[in-house]
Amino acid sequence: MDDPLKIADREFGSRLLVGTGKFGSHETMRDALFASGTEIVTVALRRVDLEATGGPDILEFVDAQRYLLLPNTSGAVDAEEAVRIAKLARSAGMPDWVKLEVTPDPRYLLPDPVETLSAAESLVDAGFTVLPYMGADPILAKRLEEVGCATVMPLGSWIGSNKGLRTRDALGIIIEQATVPVVVDAGLGAPSHAAEALEMGADAVLVNTAIAVAGDPVSMAGAFKKAVEAGREAFQAKLGPQRGEADASSPLTGFLDR
């Protein structure tokens, strides 16, 4: 595969990670995952019917042969709970990769930096490959890298807001300084937002709401696939410099040459 996304010891052909919440049906979710071309699918462990006694379970609709199943710790409000959920997922036979989410606030679901760092440290020690959801804070990104996280996943704007890269300037610093892949997670509301993240050098993006609540989630998943590919290609092709104003048509110092 040309230009793979490398996370820890694995390589992926797609730079689009997809979440599984908010879909109107499991069937739509399954078809959207397929159309997105994604290879990494994140699932909230709290939504999994661990007892397997109820109706159709979300995991029956995520092909574990095709996708790396990335359990996430959504619902955890502190480090202790996040670690517990990750271990629960591992003992349930899910991969020992974990998308770390520690969100004590149920409204904006913003990540708690202190608890996230502490949980990341414990989980790396326990042998997990840790992909932490975080605020767009460049120093926190470095700290998470230092404790051994496999990626950093700063937010573009808050989860589910579809507002795009409101944290663009801080993301720029994170990307510039990172030694692990930067996955922009949360807030990407349109394929153009995803393309923008890849154009500026993010290694990948994670999208959920924008696909799940689109009028046609399957088509939207396909649109994100193309946008991510286009953004990456543009990044590699190197964008031309932006200019604030047009050049003066006649040079201002031309008189000196006369």
Next chain:
Amino acid sequence: MNNNWNGFVGKAPAVTFANELGMIPFERLVIYAAEAGPEMVDRALSREPGSLTLEDFAVLLSPAAGERLEEMAQASRAVTVARFGRTMQMYAPLYLSNECLSSCTYCGFARALPIVRRTLSVAETKREAEHLLAHGFRSILLLTGEHEKATGVEFLEQHVRALASAVPQINLEVQVWSEAEYARLVAAGCEGVTIYQETYHPQTYARVHEAGRKRRYLWRLLGPERAARAGMRRLGIGALLGLHPQWRYDAVAVAAHTAFLQKHYWRSSISVSIPRMRPSESHFSPERPVSDRELTQYVCALRLFLPDVGLVASTREPAELRDGLFRVGITRTSAGSATEPGGYEEPDEAGEQFQIADERSVREVVEHLRGIGYEPVWEDWARPTEAAERMLVRNRLPA
């Protein structure tokens, strides 16, 4: 832990909703809500959802806004889908007891009513819960009347503990407690409480709550705050529309109460129920019933004012109205409910709290939801308890 006079552990908080409530200009807001003109409605509707003022909210309750209900409903739906997706959280009520020492003029459990009284044993509660689990429910709301002895904190602790290993999400709708007592219930495995103020209008409150502990308006008003401080992660509030002749007064108070709780108790997730008076043994009839159209307008206004609040519709409301509201802004609902203790396994033996209006089975409601493009969410536990770990059985997940 010791409680101080208003039930908080240690120092009472500097600001409670009682302070805030005293500052809400109800008279002016109720006038807006009754008499707002089209230009005020325009202004309220032009605001970004979530950035409306309490005045704007009141304006959206007005008859003038009612003329633009379709527009409000479209906006409400868009915000709801963006925030919650096309999903519906499912829960079921489980009545533990209809014993009650309070005399509330509107309630089918009121002390003096000649109904068959029943309090479930732990074994009976487990049977009821098994019934609900078999129908797919994973979130259960335990309810009782107000009886200090028959259904006190120890009783609740026992019943919560007995269910905690099998039920991922347990909520309570019971009499209100002190912070220290709520902390005991949290420790037993309960994560959420629902406390309806019934009416925020103090004189009406005093009139309909004739006797019993429930007469204590302020104790009840601060119940959600005590619960949040004790670690309850989900708080449900609401007014019983129709108790106070001006339903818009209570609507404004509910909106303000929710906004207060979101700001001051930001770790808890807040939901609002929208109950209207239903027929019961009490034969209470509202002086001014709230129409279907007004109820729908209330849902839309709440959603535009509070985009991320959970909105709950129970089986009090008839099927057709519920189905309509699901698409407008409701995010959490019950189905196939019984409102008497023991009502799932042994129906019709004890007195019920109110008559349900949507008598469809769980399966029928779920089929309807799927038909309109919604995925019912049963499993959404918030706390990774040991119980959740114990539930993890058999190697059913892909390796």
